[in-house]
Every structure is written in structure tokens, then in C-alpha cells.
Amino acid sequence: MKSIRMTLVAATALCGATAAYATDLEVTHWWTSGGEAAAVAEFAKAFDATGNKWVDGAIAGSGGTARPIMISRITGGDPMGATQFNHGRQAEELVEAGLMRDLSDIAEKNHWKDLVSPSSLLDSCTLDGKIYCVPVNIHSQQWLWLNNAVFTDNGMEVPTNWDEYAAAAPKLKEAGVVPLALGQQPWQTTLAFQVLLVALAGPEAYTQVFGGHDAEVAASPELAKVFQAAATAREMSQDSNIQNWNDATNMVITGKAAGQIMGDWAQGEFQVANQVAGKDYTCLPGLGVNEVIQTGGDAFYFPAVDDAEITEAQGTLAEVMMSAETQVAFNLKKGSLPVRGDVDLNAANDCMRKGLDILAKGNIIQSPDQLMSADSLTQVNDLFVEFFNTPSMTAEDAQARFVSLIEDAE
Ligand code: GAL
Numbered sequence: 001m002k003s004i005r006m007t008l009v010a011a012t013a014l015c016g017a018t019a020a021y022a023t024d025l026e027v028t029h030w031w032t033s034g035g036e037a038a039a040v041a042e043f044a045k046a047f048d049a050t051g052n053k054w055v056d057g058a059i060a061g062s063g064g065t066a067r068p069i070m071i072s073r074i075t076g077g078d079p080m081g082a083t084q085f086n087h088g089r090q091a092e093e094l095v096e097a098g099l100m101r102d103l104s105d106i107a108e109k110n111h112w113k114d115l116v117s118p119s120s121l122l123d124s125c126t127l128d129g130k131i132y133c134v135p136v137n138i139h140s141q142q143w144l145w146l147n148n149a150v151f152t153d154n155g156m157e158v159p160t161n162w163d164e165y166a167a168a169a170p171k172l173k174e175a176g177v178v179p180l181a182l183g184q185q186p187w188q189t190t191l192a193f194q195v196l197l198v199a200l201a202g203p204e205a206y207t208q209v210f211g212g213h214d215a216e217v218a219a220s221p222e223l224a225k226v227f228q229a230a231a232t233a234r235e236m237s238q239d240s241n242i243q244n245w246n247d248a249t250n251m252v253i254t255g256k257a258a259g260q261i262m263g264d265w266a267q268g269e270f271q272v273a274n275q276v277a278g279k280d281y282t283c284l285p286g287l288g289v290n291e292v293i294q295t296g297g298d299a300f301y302f303p304a305v306d307d308a309e310i311t312e313a314q315g316t317l318a319e320v321m322m323s324a325e326t327q328v329a330f331n332l333k334k335g336s337l338p339v340r341g342d343v344d345l346n347a348a349n350d351c352m353r354k355g356l357d358i359l360a361k362g363n364i365i366q367s368p369d370q371l372m373s374a375d376s377l378t379q380v381n382d383l384f385v386e387f388f389n390t391p392s393m394t395a396e397d398a399q400a401r402f403v404s405l406i407e408d409a410e
Helices: 002-014 034-048 062-075 092-096 104-109 148-152 162-174 186-200 203-211 221-236 245-253 266-272 308-322 324-334 350-361 374-389 395-408
Strands: 024-029 053-058 082-086 133-135 143-147 178-180 257-261 281-285 298-301
Touching: 024 034, 024 062, 024 308, 034 053, 034 245, 034 266, 034 308, 034 324, 062 082, 062 092, 062 186, 104 308, 133 308, 143 148, 143 162, 143 245, 143 266, 148 257, 162 178, 162 186, 162 221, 162 257, 178 221, 186 203, 186 221, 186 257, 186 374, 203 221, 221 374, 221 395, 245 257, 245 266, 266 324, 281 350, 298 308, 308 324, 374 395
Parallel strands: 024 053, 024 082, 178 257
Antiparallel strands: 082 298, 133 298, 143 257, 143 281
């Protein structure tokens, strides 16, 4: 398949088309929601401007669905030109198997070590001293999104933290509003839990559990309070029967639900709906309790291929994704923060400004994808999707099972 496309481009080049060696490069990712599609289009536009062609390989269903497909294509000898993964350890085995391209030459030529901030983002791309991905954004999962009118229309103040929000739930239900919108894909339930953990037990306990795999902390009374809060969140979300995270965000945008615990990619949806941060919706970092930014997010990896044109086009794409202009254009639409500390984000909205301020203060934690192996995280996801869908499972039962998962985690 690939070689046919190559010849065509060469043929086109011969008849005077733009770049002599313009190359079609298939890029796979899981960005299919309204806001995600608007953002990824900025990458496509910038890459096409180099004379090459972005061949979009979007896979619906979020990372949990897309990643196994991407991995099996690469291990099955049908690699794409470039692919999205989250910062961290998701591509670890592919890199160890020698299937991914070493980008150290590109990184050095473009001074990524000086540009990328915090440096932990580039560390997440580095294995045995070599760089295997281009980080493209900082996405923090530590956010609560609230529809202002849902509260004020029902005679309530917009909550400023988790306790006020949970206390408002009974009155919201009476008013026919779902207090908490929560999509049922497993990763979303773990996301809600770990955001509660950071807010209520603190960033240190979170890092000890997800990073240090500390079963004692996982079994502690502090964590028991977090599991109680998770049981409250389960009750608050029992009427939000949707799968996709952006459908949950849409419930908040339309006022069917009062709030959602979700990463700041939700911003892209508010933007596409022309809603204004601070006016139509409120964003509370760390549930308004512990204001931290999680340095999770997205990076692009490039399968190692024995093809000079594709290899050259991969290098061009990596450079385009790190360029100052593209970083601003992409991240403003994506709702994430740029990986470069030297770009001007004048157009950033209230929520992005809050994120930038927290980042500048250095209140950062790593994401579960950076702290835990993909296999261990999948088991944690399975536990929490079961917990959020089984009202008979007590907080104590869930905590006991979580402790044994953490004991065996890698
Ligand atoms: C995350 C990704 C985000 C966002 C989200 C929902 O893994 O880092 O960019 O798109 O999935 O699909």
C-alpha cells in the first residue's frame, strides 16, 4: 500500500507539484470529538504547508480502544507513519523491541532539551538515553468543570470546592439535573478516583500509591476517606448513562448535568460550543482543594521504517509539532498547555491561565500513565469501572481490592 502512494507523489512531483519529495504520511490518533478534531487539524494544516500530506488515521473510542489497534499494526508489520500515545510508558515495549524510531538527532538539532518545560516531559520520551517521541502538550486530569447557570438558576452559589459541590447534589437532583456526568469507559472512572485522591488525600499520597505502589498508603484511613468520596461520586453520577467523555462534557454544556471531573481536553468542547470560561462555566483545578497540574498529555512516536522518504517526512512532522506557531495554534484549540516555555499564550482563556500559574509555581505531579505500567493501569481501570457500576460494592471492598492491585503493580 505504502509504496503505491509514494510512487504517485513522485509522479506528481515530476509534473511540477509542490515539494519534490512530498510524502503522504499516515498519522494515527484518537482525537475524534469536536474540540479534538479542531485541534488536530492544526497539525495537519502545518504539516501540509511543508509540501507533505497528512493522511488522517483517526480511531474513535478514545485511547483505550485506539492503542491496541496501533500496537498490533506496528508489531504486525503494517506501521503507520506516526502515532499518538500518552506521555509515559505506553510505548515502552515497542521501543524495547526496536520498532520505534530514535529521534535523538532531530531533538538535538532543534534544541528540544532547552525548549521543553518541564523537562520531565522529554524524560518520558527517553529510554536508555535516546529520545523516541515528540511531546506536544501538557494535559492535566486534575479539573472539575461546572455549568454556572445550573447552580444560579436553582438559587445556589457555584461551588468553589468538592465539599460544596457534593453538598449541592440532593438539591440538583430535585431540580432534575444530574449532579455529576461520568462516562462509563474504564479510564474515566479511574480518572475520577485519582483526582479525588489528589484533592482529598494530597498529591504526595497519590504519588506514593500510583508511583511508589505503596500498599500501606493505599490501605490507610486517608485513602478510606477517598473511597467514601468515590462512593458519593458514584451516587451523584448514577443517572449519567453515557460512554464517551465528550458526551459527558456535553451534558454539562447543555445543563443536563451540573459538573464533570475530566482532563482539560474538555476545554476544547466548551470552545466549540462557544462557551466562555468564567462566564458560562467554571473550572476548578484540583477540585478547588489541592491546585496541582498533572504533566500528562500526548506525544507522537514514529515507527522505524526502511524508507528514506517516510523517514524524512517523519522528521519534518516532529519539527512541525514542536514549532512555536504550531504549539500555540494546537494547544489553544486543544485546551492543553504547550510543552515549550517560550511561546506567547496571550489568547489563553481563564482556565488555561489558571493552569499556567500553577505550572509556574511548580505544583506539578506526574500522570498515572507516567507512573504505572499500562498493564497495571488496565487492572485499576477494571476495578473502578466495576465499582462505579455496582452500587452494592462497598467503599471498603473496593479499597481492599485496590490495595492488592497496588501491591502487585509495576
Ligand atoms: C487522553 C489524551 C487527550 C484527550 C483524551 C480523551 O488520553 O491525552 O488528548 O484527547 O484522551 O480522548
